[in-house]
Amino acid sequence: MDLETDKDRLFVTALARGLEVLAAFRPGELALSNQELAKRTGLPKSTVSRLSYTLTRLGYLAQDEDNGRYRLGLAVLALGSTVLSSYDIRQIAGPLMREFAQEQGMSISLALRDGSDMVYLETCRSPARISVQLTVGSRVPLATTAIGRAYYAGLPAEEQLKLQALLAARYSAEWPEIGARLEEARQAYLRQGYSASFGEYEPDVMAVGVHLAVPGQAPMALNASGPAFALDEDAMRARIAPALKALRQRLAPLG
Amino acid sequence: MDLETDKDRLFVTALARGLEVLAAFRPGELALSNQELAKRTGLPKSTVSRLSYTLTRLGYLAQDEDNGRYRLGLAVLALGSTVLSSYDIRQIAGPLMREFAQEQGMSISLALRDGSDMVYLETCRSPARISVQLTVGSRVPLATTAIGRAYYAGLPAEEQLKLQALLAARYSAEWPEIGARLEEARQAYLRQGYSASFGEYEPDVMAVGVHLAVPGQAPMALNASGPAFALDEDAMRARIAPALKALRQRLAPLG
DNA sequence: TTACTTGTTCCGCATTGCGGAACTTGGTTT
């Protein structure tokens, strides 16, 4: 708080703390008490109390009638869907992705980059699988996943360089190794036209990915994934990867 | 700011203002400049500058490379989908709703109440229609829409009373009239098992609604809607309304 | 009752955020 504070007269702490409270809620949790919020955010009780009061008044939190715990309010939902509405590719991709998930019995996702992560814009699970807990808004690392590597490999060389710098900073000591594997993946992508991660990111998950470049839109990527026990590498390479490429073709006929 | 300030030592203004900035973004808008944010929120330039700086650092805003304007950041998306993930009924309802939209050529939505509004948890447009700009997170008034009236009519009497009080406060002078029509709608719902709004809320939109009571979940409601020019009242009553009831049956076999 | 656990409220302090004004920056016009 010494070197930073100079310029961070601009940084509004109270706002950041309030958002920290909102972000303390993780998917699947029902409701959090003030105390739990305090623990998670590391803020003193009274501060959390004030923040949650404010957030509740604004509709970003809602208080459970019975036990007084807080849930995320529906105002948050409105914000989130405003974000989604700006990515109109979802309208086109959604139905095709569902079709894919149905036909191939796989989960499929569409993602774009945020920093050193890939963020899911849309996911369709295969009907069979309740599967992995990745949903719209979830993040996976770019450098070590099929979808991230496909994204990277599909970028113009210039952008790849910028991204390398960002990732190098992000991973520091680990970068040499991770970077090498990323370069490896890029080579493979050039040869095969898809990236693969067979149990590499999540032990029991197999995935393949392709990049998706729609003119005038930010670069994106698609992946198809499923549990290792139900899939074998041959099928992934021979059937799933080509199907994914075909889907990409329907989304970006020119790209 | 006199009578309120007493207790509103608790209210954290900076947080509220930051969220106001986020909420200034409306669906379909690409990006807003600091100045536009200032105009919309009524805050001075320098304040907005600080807030947008803070929000950007936290990932809740993202700055467009070219023109420096702000877009909602992907962190917002994560929050929004955390909300959605807590309503697991979407997993079940989603596919059935899409099926309905496909078969009936109508838009269909699932909503629950927030204050005096109904908030859409899920919507499926018919493939034919690009249609109305209502999406997940959108709000429509409870008292004057098919979906809201169905929600109301499906509530236990006790809850209806509480809601009346809330609506009376909300509409004050207009309440007698609006309340009377709501009561009318409730009567009709008892007779027919569905509510209807034929051009009442939006001039050219016809809609029918049914309530959805799943044990252990907050009460909800469904509607089916479409453009007036493509629909006639008979078809809505004879075909769509029963189909909607049938769908409800599949979602809440016991209710 | 006492003891404990969680949430709210108090209250004086100083930090934090405020916002008008000055200062860049970048794009147009004359």
Add this chain to the structure above:
DNA sequence: AAACCAAGTTCCGCAATGCGGAACAAGTAA
């Protein structure tokens, strides 16, 4: 080029705002 305008950032002194420890409620358990 000079002059001009619009948009954004930064400065800076002021005081209002938010802070957080501690006291106070309210509820539960032993």
